[in-house]
Amino acid sequence: METRINRTTAGFALAAAVTAVFNTVLACVKDAYKPLNDFMTSLSGHQWKTHGLADLVVFVGLGFLFANMKAVGRIDSNRLINVLIGCVVAAALGLGIWYLVY
Amino acid sequence: MLMNMTSSDIILLAHAGFGVTGCLAALWVFVETLNAGAENAARIRIAAMVAAVAMAAAWLCGGYWYIHFYPVEKALILKGPWPFAHNVFMETKEHLFFVTAVLAFLLPIGTRENLYANSAARRLVLAASALVAITGLAVEGAGALIDHGAKVALLRGH
Numbered sequence: 001m002e003t004r005i006n007r008t009t010a011g012f013a014l015a016a017a018v019t020a021v022f023n024t025v026l027a028c029v030k031d032a033y034k035p036l037n038d039f040m041t042s043l044s045g046h047q048w049k050t051h052g053l054a055d056l057v058v059f060v061g062l063g064f065l066f067a068n069m070k071a072v073g074r075i076d077s078n079r080l081i082n083v084l085i086g087c088v089v090a091a092a093l094g095l096g097i098w099y100l101v102y
Numbered sequence: 103m104l105m106n107m108t109s110s111d112i113i114l115l116a117h118a119g120f121g122v123t124g125c126l127a128a129l130w131v132f133v134e135t136l137n138a139g140a141e142n143a144a145r146i147r148i149a150a151m152v153a154a155v156a157m158a159a160a161w162l163c164g165g166y167w168y169i170h171f172y173p174v175e176k177a178l179i180l181k182g183p184w185p186f187a188h189n190v191f192m193e194t195k196e197h198l199f200f201v202t203a204v205l206a207f208l209l210p211i212g213t214r215e216n217l218y219a220n221s222a223a224r225r226l227v228l229a230a231s232a233l234v235a236i237t238g239l240a241v242e243g244a245g246a247l248i249d250h251g252a253k254v255a256l257l258r259g260h
Contacts, residue, residue, distance in 0.1 A: 002216075002219055002220035002221070002222070002223070003220070003221055003222050004220075004222055005215070005220070005222045005223050005226055006215060006223075008211065008214075009211055009212050009214070009215055009223060009226065012208055012211045012212075013208060013212070013226055013230070016204050016205055016207075016208045016230070019200075019201070019204050020201045020204070020205075023197060023200050023201055023204075024197070027193075027197040046169050048165070048168065048169070048196060049165065049169065051197070051200070052161070052165065052200055055200045055204060056204075059204050059207065063211075077222035077223075077225070077226065078222075078225075080226070081222075081225055081226050081229050084226070084229060084230065084233075085229055085233065088201060088205070088233050088237070091201055092198055092201065092237060092240070095193075095194045095197050095198055096190075096194050099189065099190045099193040099194045100190055
């Protein structure tokens with residue numbers, strides 16, 4: 001029984017975790033800092049469209065980057081899964097709390 | 103009967119329909135992965151692809167509707183008795199959805215591994231598919247609440 005996740009899967013899982021956190025941070029910063037919101041609007045015509053494209057670029061870009069890093073292949077699989085779950089839960093709660101208080 | 107449906111209605115319903123399909127496909131991946139074996143490996147990959155494609159379609163339909171049709175509904179909600187339907191639920195939903203979609207895109211990558219012979223990959227796919235289903239259902243629920251925010255605004259004459 002194999003107990004290691006291959007580097008491509010591990011790389012994209014790590015990229016998904018980073019993207020989840022990036023997504024929440026970008027949502028908060030663009031709301032709090034209007035010039036960034038305006039800049040994002042100017043790039044695609046709508047800030048939400050730019051936000052989604054930025055998330056995709058981060059996910060795909062980091063996914064390929066991490067998939068080519070030998071160190072990623074050595075990450076303990078349980079730790080990787082915990083990082084993914086932790087980042088998604090923190091990102092989701094972060095969004096909810098931000099919009100509740102903002 | 104269907105003649106009364108506008109393009110806005112069709113796009114919105116397609117958005118919700120693709121979203122539910124993506125959640126169900128993620129749940130399908132989860133259940134099949136719990137019982138991963140050589141005989142259902144192809145089925146897991148098909149379910150993962152269905153989840154990813156459905157979420158991409160939900161993104162496109164929802165994004166188009168949000169940009170082109172939502173501003174009118176948003177103004178209505180904000181004038182009505184449930185402004186939090188936009189301020190909290192729509193704002194959270196429109197950003198949380200990106201996480202759901204990215205996790206759904208991870209599923210076809212994770213299911214390329216032989217899950218029946220790799221316990222670590224199996225746990226990762228279980229975690230990712232569960233997260234897609236849970237966050238996806240949260241997004242669906244928020245959608246219903248936003249819709250109700252518009253409804254109460256209309257019913258109370260705003």
